[in-house]
Amino acid sequence: MYRLLVVDDEEIITDGLYEVFHNWMPDKLDVCRAYSGKEALGWMSRTRIDIVLTDIRMPGMSGLELSGQIRSQWPRCRVVFLTGYSEFDYAYQAIQIPNARYLLKTEGYDKVMATVLEVIQEFERDGQMGETLQKLQEQSETLVFLEQWELLRQLIADSSLIQGSGERLADDLRRLDIPLNPDLPVMLTLGRFSTISGKAYGEKRDAFKAVQLIWNSFMGDGISSVGMLDLHGDMVWLLQPLAQEPDKNLSLYLEGMLELIQEACMSSLGLPVAFTFSGFACQWQSITPQYDRLKQLQQLKVGDGISMILKDRTEPSEAYSENGEIAAAVRSGSMEAHLEAGREADFLRELKQLEDAVLSSSGNVELAAQAYYSVALVLLAGMKRMGPQARVGERERLLRLDGHASIKEAFRFLEQTAVELFRFRRMDDRDKTSHVIDRICQYIEDHLGEDVSLVHLAEVHYFNPSYLSRLFKQERGINLSEYIDKCRIRRSKELLKGADLKIREVALLVGYDAAHSFTRFFKKATGLTPQEYRDSLYRL
Numbered sequence: 364m365y366r367l368l369v370v371d372d373e374e375i376i377t378d379g380l381y382e383v384f385h386n387w388m389p390d391k392l393d394v395c396r397a398y399s400g401k402e403a404l405g406w407m408s409r410t411r412i413d414i415v416l417t418d419i420r421m422p423g424m425s426g427l428e429l430s431g432q433i434r435s436q437w438p439r440c441r442v443v444f445l446t447g448y449s450e451f452d453y454a455y456q457a458i459q460i461p462n463a464r465y466l467l468k469t470e471g472y473d474k475v476m477a478t479v480l481e482v483i484q485e486f487e488r489d490g491q492m493g494e495t496l497q498k499l500q501e502q503s504e505t506l507v508f509l510e511q512w513e514l515l516r517q518l519i520a521d522s523s524l525i526q527g528s529g530e531r532l533a534d535d536l537r538r539l540d541i542p543l544n545p546d547l548p549v550m551l552t553l554g555r556f557s558t559i560s561g562k563a564y565g566e567k568r569d570a571f572k573a574v575q576l577i578w579n580s581f582m583g584d585g586i587s588s589v590g591m592l593d594l595h596g597d598m599v600w601l602l603q604p605l606a607q608e609p610d611k612n613l614s615l616y617l618e619g620m621l622e623l624i625q626e627a628c629m630s631s632l633g634l635p636v637a638f639t640f641s642g643f644a645c646q647w648q649s650i651t652p653q654y655d656r657l658k659q660l661q662q663l664k665v666g667d668g669i670s671m672i673l674k675d676r677t678e679p680s681e682a683y684s685e686n687g688e689i690a691a692a693v694r695s696g697s698m699e700a701h702l703e704a705g706r707e708a709d710f711l712r713e714l715k716q717l718e719d720a721v722l723s724s725s726g727n728v729e730l731a732a733q734a735y736y737s738v739a740l741v742l743l744a745g746m747k748r749m750g751p752q753a754r755v756g757e758r759e760r761l762l763r764l765d766g767h768a769s770i771k772e773a774f775r776f777l778e779q780t781a782v783e784l785f786r787f788r789r790m791d792d793r794d795k796t797s798h799v800i801d802r803i804c805q806y807i808e809d810h811l812g813e814d815v816s817l818v819h820l821a822e823v824h825y826f827n828p829s830y831l832s833r834l835f836k837q838e839r840g841i842n843l844s845e846y847i848d849k850c851r852i853r854r855s856k857e858l859l860k861g862a863d864l865k866i867r868e869v870a871l872l873v874g875y876d877a878a879h880s881f882t883r884f885f886k887k888a889t890g891l892t893p894q895e896y897r898d899s900l901y902r903l
Contacts, residue, residue, distance in 0.1 A: 364622070364829040365483060366410065366818075369396045370403045370417040370429065371445070376468070378880040380416060383472050384479070389842035391483065393817050393828065400424025400432075407436050408612070410818045410828060411619025414482050416475065419446040430463065436612075437619065438584045441482045445475070487630065489580075511539050512591040515601065519593060522650035532647065542587040543603055548644035550613060552621070553657045554598035557635040557670060567596040570634060574598065577627045581620045586613070597661070598636075599654070603644075614642045614674070621672050622829050635670040637661070642676045656744070671834075672827035675744075699741045707785040711778065714738065718774040735764050738777050745784050799824070800838045803831075807847055811854055812872045815847055852888050855881075859897045866893045 367384055371377040381396045395412075397403040400421055406412060415433060417426040430442045442463040464478055514535055518525070525532055533545045543549065556570060571592050578600070582588055590600040604613045621638045628636045639661050645653045656675055698717075701710035717738065721731045739761045760766050761780065767773035787798075803824055807815050820843070821828040835843045851873040858869045870881035870893075885893050 364391060364393055364626075364832055365413040365486060366393045366395065366828075367414045367416065367479065368403060368406055368412045369394065370398075370400065370415060370421075370426070372399055372418065372421045374398060374877055375879065376418070376445075378877055380472075380475065382880065382883060383476065386844060386848070387476070388483075389844050390832075390836070392479075393832065395816060395818065400426070400429040403429055404432055406818070407433065408615070409822065410615070411622060412437055412440055413486065414479060415440060415442045416445055416479070417442065419444050437616075439581075439623070441485075443475070443478055443482070489627075511541060511589060514539060514541070515589065515591045515599065516593065518601075518647070518650050519599065519654050520651065522648050525647050541589045543589060543601060545647060547603055548646050549601045549603055549650065550617065550641050550644050551650065551653050551657055552600045552602060552617065552638060552640040553654075553661060554600075555637045555639075555661055556596075556598075557637055564592075564596055568592055570632070571598055573632050574624075574628055574634070574636060577624055577631065581624050581627070585616055586620075597658075601650070613644070614640075618672060618674060618827060622827065625670050625672065625829075629670065637671050637673075639673045640675070642674045671830045674825075674827070676825065698738060699744070702741060702745050702781075702784065705785065705788055707782070710781055710785070714774070714778060714781065718771075721770060721774075731770050732764055735770070735773055735777070736762070742777065742780050742784060796834065796838055800835060803835070804839075804846070807850055811847075811850060811874050813874070815874065817843060848884075848888065852885070855885060855893065856896070859893055860900060862897075869893065 369377050369380045369384070371380070377396050377398055381394055384392060384394045395406050397406055400417075400423060403415070403417070404424075412433070415429075417429055419426040421429075426442075426444055426446075430444075433440050433442060444463060444465045445468050446465075447468045464482075466475060466478060535541075536543055536545055554574065556567060571590070575590055578588070578590065582602075585605060586602050587605055588600050588602040590598060593599050602613070602617065604616075617640055621640065625636055625638065628634045639657045641653055641657060653675075661673075698710055698713050701707075701713065717734050721734050743761050760776065764770075764773055767776060803820060806820070806823065817828050817832060820826075821831045824831070826834075832843055835846070839846060854873050855869055858864055858872060864872075866882070867878040870876075870878045873881070875881035875884065882892050885891070885896070889896060891899065
């Protein structure tokens with residue numbers, strides 16, 4: 364799925380273009396809008412943007428200035444400039460920008476739509492890697508390539524061996540031409556072939572070569588990385604931002620590129636690939652536990668058969684103290700293992716033992732906090748692996764020990780949360796998917812007057828936007844945007860039955876800041892303007 368952002372300080376133009384594109388290609392194009400360059404940058408910081416339609420002349424930040432920010436953050440993004448000014452200097456400046464286009468507003472919607480379609484077709488052609496893949500298949504594996512895999516497998520098997528041998532690691536990375544810095548933390552990404560899980564290792568290796576080529580074509584601009592197949596036949600990459608881009612939001616950039624890689628693998632290779640990646644960098648010594656966490660995330664997926672992108676959002680916690688009974692219980696990690704394996708009784712027994720140890724620690728506040736937060740992090744990680752079934756407020760309360768009246772009450776809350784997680788874990792995949800989508804639908808119903816864009820819904824419910832779009836379509840049979848429009852029409856009709864609300868007030872309650880945009884939307888859906896619909900009710 365590609366993401367289009369419409370930017371113009373004239374509200375009527377922004378809303379008009381948004382409505383034109385909103386339901387044009389809902390399976391392929393997600394549309395966002397902004398009324399200033401600053402607001403556009405807000406979207407850029409939240410999600411990958413592929414195409415920007417922007418006015419050149421805007422107060423505060425011009426379209427030309429905005430395009431510079433776009434190129435630094437999302438270098439593959441295409442910019443289409445819209446302006447009512449035909450002066451040569453504006454056109455000349457726009458033409459100098461790589462991959463940019465220049466249109467006059469007077470050329471009409473058809474021309475704008477045709478231009479956006481051309482850009483989408485360019486993206487799709489870029490994703491076709493047939494000739495290059497053929498060249499890759501003709502290349503033989505080299506000794507250096509095999510040695511790279513052997514080093515990476517050693518790191519994944521037991522990264523604690525790196526402790527005290529950083530100089531040797533640096534020598535190995537240089538010798539094997541691995542473009543990573545041993546003095547900087549790394550991020551991990553796992554990829555799994557959705558359709559060849561039962562095939563031989565050799566077939567997976569050949570498929571990995573093809574995926575690696577696509578990976579390099581998308582990641583080369585902003586990320587240094589090295590990849591391999593693990594012993595289970597899953598793909599693994601270690602990544603760092605390029606040295607010249609220290610301020611890049613690597614997690615956001617990585618998620619955006621994984622969407623494009625996923626789509627290119629499907630269009631070029633016919634391979635659905637699921638990705639799981641760490642949202643935070645870790646030290647080289649922590650590669651093994653981070654890898655294990657991502658493997659666990661792969662096993663607990665929502666929406667079977669859909670190529671997903673899962674992000675591990677739990678920050679690496681600091682090492683716990685080596686002193687005391689509580690620290691020993693926390694360090695063992697057995698509670699996380701019980702949660703993963705579905706052993707509810709064992710989990711609750713250890714939680715009770717931990718609580719007893721806290722209560723008998725003579726008021727040691729530091730140890731009590733350590734014990735509480737260690738379990739809270741296990742439960743929070745479980746929520747994010749098992750699906751967005753818990754309310755946001757509950758997630759926030761997990762990380763607020765001071766939100767409980769006593770340590771005993773805090774442990775009761777941990778127990779209740781754990782019981783709910785185990786209950787959810789016992790659901791089958793179909794029930795899980797239905798449960799999650801029901802929660803999202805309820806959220807939409809409750810927040811129609813607020814931001815219910817695909818990007819925001821994905822943020823709130825801890826999904827990747829493209830994955831959420833596909834999951835919703837699979838479960839409900841319609842696009843998410845269509846469902847939101849139906850909800851808005853239904854709510855609008857309910858509100859218009861009363862005479863106490865003005866049309867503009869109704870518009871705001873269903874998510875339209877401008878009454879004229881709401882009127883166009885309502886008439887397109889019902890054949891009547893809001894006022895005509897209200898009048899028809901009174902005539903009856």
